[in-house]
Amino acid sequence: MLPVGLELPRVLGLLRAGAAPGCSGSSRCCTARGQSPSDRPRQTLPPGAGPAPRRCPGRRIPARGSPAPFPWRISRPWSRGRMKQALVDDTEDVSLDFGSEEELALRKARIRHPLATFFHLFFRVSAIVTYLFCDWFSNSFVACFVTILLLLSFDFWSVKNVTGRLLVGLRWWNQIDEDGKSHWVFEAKRVPTIAASTEAEARIFWLGLIICPVIWTLFLFSTLFSLKLKWLALVIAGISLQTANLYGYIHCKLGGQKTISRVTSRLFGTADVPQRQSRRISEDGTEEHGKAVPR
């Protein structure tokens, strides 16, 4: 499954645990009441990331003898009774789930990049639809061929350069350095608080990425067996473009296994490829796999 979707509950769990709602007046803490969103220092995150998580200092140990409300929402049997009592008694500091307001807002906006999602699917689906129904649109083979080819090319470019990095934060490219050696670089953006809304986008992204090459493979077999060989070039072009994107993104996702990248670079690269696989986690949290020296 997608780490994107899995990371979120864990992160929100941490956020919940990190909230220290049982604050007395003297200690500094960030309940929802005590601090408005505008007070908190906003980090200028890139637009694709979720909202900044909050740092919450812990609660100080109170003076001896004063009964303190139980701050953690950990349900142990011996603490449940006390917790409920604490929640009921303590009117000032209610145990709040910090993530809740953000979570709700994020869940409402399920698609944060509607245009990118639309175009991700638009080019692929319209290429398939045009291929299936080209006889209805025009009699000219050339017009259909050129249209489908252009749609496939636009789809390849947009999925590789735009929708991948906007929807799932992955990117792959080929880089040629000074010596003329070519490296394939697969990059995955790791922002811990990736928003819940991108689950839908990620699902759409991967479904579109996987289903369409399968459909084009079916077209290949139908072209071969029905002997409509003039379409063969187009179908092969379609398969290769879409499979290239699929392979690139799967490689990004899986994190650059050595065998895959070595085979690729030997096939497409030059003689000496550095054996060392550099995996660098830069300070902004993006993780780069592959053998490249980053740009």
Place this chain on the structure above:
Amino acid sequence: MAAVEGSGAGGTLFPGLADVSISQDIPVEGEITVPVGSHSPDEDYSTLDEPVRDTIMRDLKAVGKKFVHVMYPRKSSALLRDWDLWGPLVLCVSLALMLQGGSADSKDDGGPQFAEVFVIIWFGAVVITLNSKLLGGTISFFQSLCVLGYCVLPLTVAMLVCRLVLLAGAGTISFIIRLIVVVAMFGWSTLASTAFLADSQPPNRKALVVYPIFLFYFVISWMILTFTPQ
């Protein structure tokens, strides 16, 4: 925490916490922070999260620059470093469009002719690239495809000129004009691509690499020269 465990032996081990009870209402102090990616370095920010328009413009400019490099071939590494296959695609499509419907045995819509041109250009480029790699070249697969594709530009211009000349008439003079134009553009293409590709070969193998390129552009020029509109 130590306070919880130390109650039994609190008196000796943890004197300061001797009177802290281990009842469940002792809060646990601590900080849990979720690591936040700090502000990205400018380089990564600008390419990973740039607006789409920037991406498009950057790629368009790269394609345009390569076209200019083909027309004035200089020893620059721009064509080789940032390869892209948009130019070859556009050139291939336009050449195939202009070449369709020109031979005697074509069908009504010139369908097979069109696909033929495509297959010839792309398959020919792949074969040349494989050949140069097998001869021990240091250029990468897609770079070579990129160069060969972009160097079809002079021949596309020749095709355009030929079609314009053929609009005027199909006599001997027009044939001579077309011949001169096609030969000149063929020479230009071959020289341009050789300038980029031959450097990556060891010196005694240069002829072996140049010959397939020569043949490739020769076939395309032949298709252009023998084109007669119906």
